[in-house]
Amino acid sequence: MKNILEVKDLHISFHTFAGEVQAIRGVNFELKKGETLAIVGESGSGKSVTTKAIMRLLPPGNSEIKQGEILFDGKDLAKLNDRQMQKVRGKDISMIFQDPMTSLNPTMTVGKQIMEPLIKHQNMSQSAAKERVIQLLKLVGIPNPDQRFKQYPHQFSGGMRQRVVIAIALACNPKVLIADEPTTALDVTIQAQILELMKDLQKKIDTSIIFITHDLGVVANVADRVAVMYGGKIVEIGTVDEIFYNPQHPYTWGLISSMPSLDAKDEELYAIPGTPPNLLNPPKGDAFAPRNEYAMQIDLEEQPPMFKVSDTHFAATWLLHPDAPKVEPPAAVLKRMKQFNRAKK
Amino acid sequence: METKEKLLEIKNLKQYFNAGKPNEVKAIDGVSFDIYKGETLGLVGESGCGKSTTGRTIIRLYDATDGEVIFKGENVHGKKSKKELMKFNRSMQMIFQDPYASLNPKMMVSDVIAEGIDIHGLAKNKKDRMERVYQLLETVGLNREHANRYPHEFSGGQRQRIGIARALAVQPEFIIADEPISALDVSIQAQVVNLLKQLQREKGLTYLFIAHDLSMVKYISDRIGVMYFGKLVELAPADELYANPMHPYTKSLLSAIPLPDPDFERTRKRHSYDPASHKYSADEDVRMREVNPGHFVYCSEKEYQQLKAASKS
């Protein structure tokens, strides 16, 4: 499959009152045509910042792409100027933002806001655009779209606003859709509808999707591949089966162990101990080391490279070094690995 | 729940937006339930069905169109003196769904968190005030360095934790948590849920917990209410609801829970819910009926008899 997007050695910092926050510290990945790549990872690990960089929507005042390339269709988006970027945004690449309220204009009716990109990028007439908007609202499951068309964002519930944002992003049939927590505010039945809608769109026009979410159930449902982020880096990447049934990085193990199962009883939920790294002053070694019960001396001294697990699966942990001791993953992970091995046989 | 002391009684609550106009929305349409002291009542349901509005009306952000909210025997929506209002505002807090819109971007995090402490004069002096802020930050898994930053410098999940710290600051008795954890990663979700449970054990807090993540709702709630289009359609103890869902909307909801298991997701079957399938006639008395002890379902008399018969066999 052809790569539609390649992110190479991306470094991004924020200049703040307290100093330089090194939010992204060498991120590499590619997005293939027609695939869904899910990005999961700790809150604050840089998922939104990475994808906002692709859209070139980082706050202009205090953010800086220090290094790296963002290749889309052969062009380096990191080097485009504002005007060139405007043509890409909303048309070739569109984004569903994590915060629906701030990405909607509170003073403009919902209908007008969805019409805007259609008129701008697709040269649609007013009446054609309006028709398409009503169709889109129906598509994302908003009842009475004719009436809702004329309402303002504050008259919508949280999940309905989110669906408006989704409608805007889908309006121009983008080549790449970046969805930052698109369904978090939705109930599971509407979530399922939206996920199906995105998959349909993908089948029809071969859209590639970057899907950011904390809900590992949703990841299992939509993703072809999964990237796991921690402390401004991708620490593990692989196919959805590799990440769920054969995870290698201790942070991924921690994530998997933290989920409550539907038959969870009253015991405490597992939570990864400690606090996230301070990106004002990132640690010298593996950023996860202080919270990692499997950490070795070298973890404190040197950042691990990406070790290859399979042609599609890589993880940045010294545990994969040939000289590392064999360790026993947590019980929740072992159970999954057994399933993986059974399935392979 | 052995000793059932009612902390909150919601009686036939209605909230109509744009009442009487053509664009009237019956956001809550006659909802009744009780919340017992020390319990967690989970509230789930379709997006737009009125969960947030229920929370916001309980805490008086909106005046109710009709119905009553009774908190410790007192009508919340009745007339109150300023002093009574203060007391009431302190005992009930809300953690908002939208961590972006609910934090004032011009206020430093320490001031956001300490706002309630200042209003209610809870701190002895400046030092005590900051100590409380630091402790609250640590309680929610942030650190003291964060106190001097502004909300926009935080990720979504970090902001949500600031909102939680702010709600905890005034040591309330009852917290309405409107999707308090959906923006957090699973490990921090686990941390926050453990924290909410710990606070409940130690301080006897009572929660109304609104959420979409049904495995988390099941884990944290004693009882769960399911809403659909402004109405409560089912209310039951958490385990009972999952083991024995009765309303077709609840069944459809449970069938759609995404599980962290790719193999399972590839073959999942969803049931959809069609409200027309009930075929209620105009004169049918459709309301909440107790089918099993503590298990209420919104149904007609005929459906009630069928559910009764089915649950016996």
Ligand SMILES: Nc1ncnc2c1ncn2[C@@H]1O[C@H](COP(=O)(O)OP(=O)(O)OP(=O)(O)O)[C@@H](O)[C@H]1O
């Ligand atoms: N405008 C900003 N100024 C300073 N720091 C920022 C700014 N925006 C983001 N950051 C920092 O960059 C890091 C990455 O943030 P980002 O929003 O990408 O996290 P995330 O992985 O999307 O988290 P979440 O899951 O909570 O949304 C965080 O440590 C955050 O505090």
Ligand SMILES: Nc1ncnc2c1ncn2[C@@H]1O[C@H](COP(=O)(O)OP(=O)(O)OP(=O)(O)O)[C@@H](O)[C@H]1O
């Ligand atoms: N200020 C308002 N003016 C008009 N209508 C409103 C207002 N606030 C909410 N509504 C409407 O009331 C209904 C219920 O909204 P509410 O926010 O309570 O839903 P919810 O159950 O919390 O949904 P979600 O899960 O999406 O957050 C929706 O139809 C919404 O459009």
Ligand SMILES: [Mg+2]
């Ligand atoms: Mg984010």
Ligand SMILES: [Mg+2]
């Ligand atoms: Mg809501």
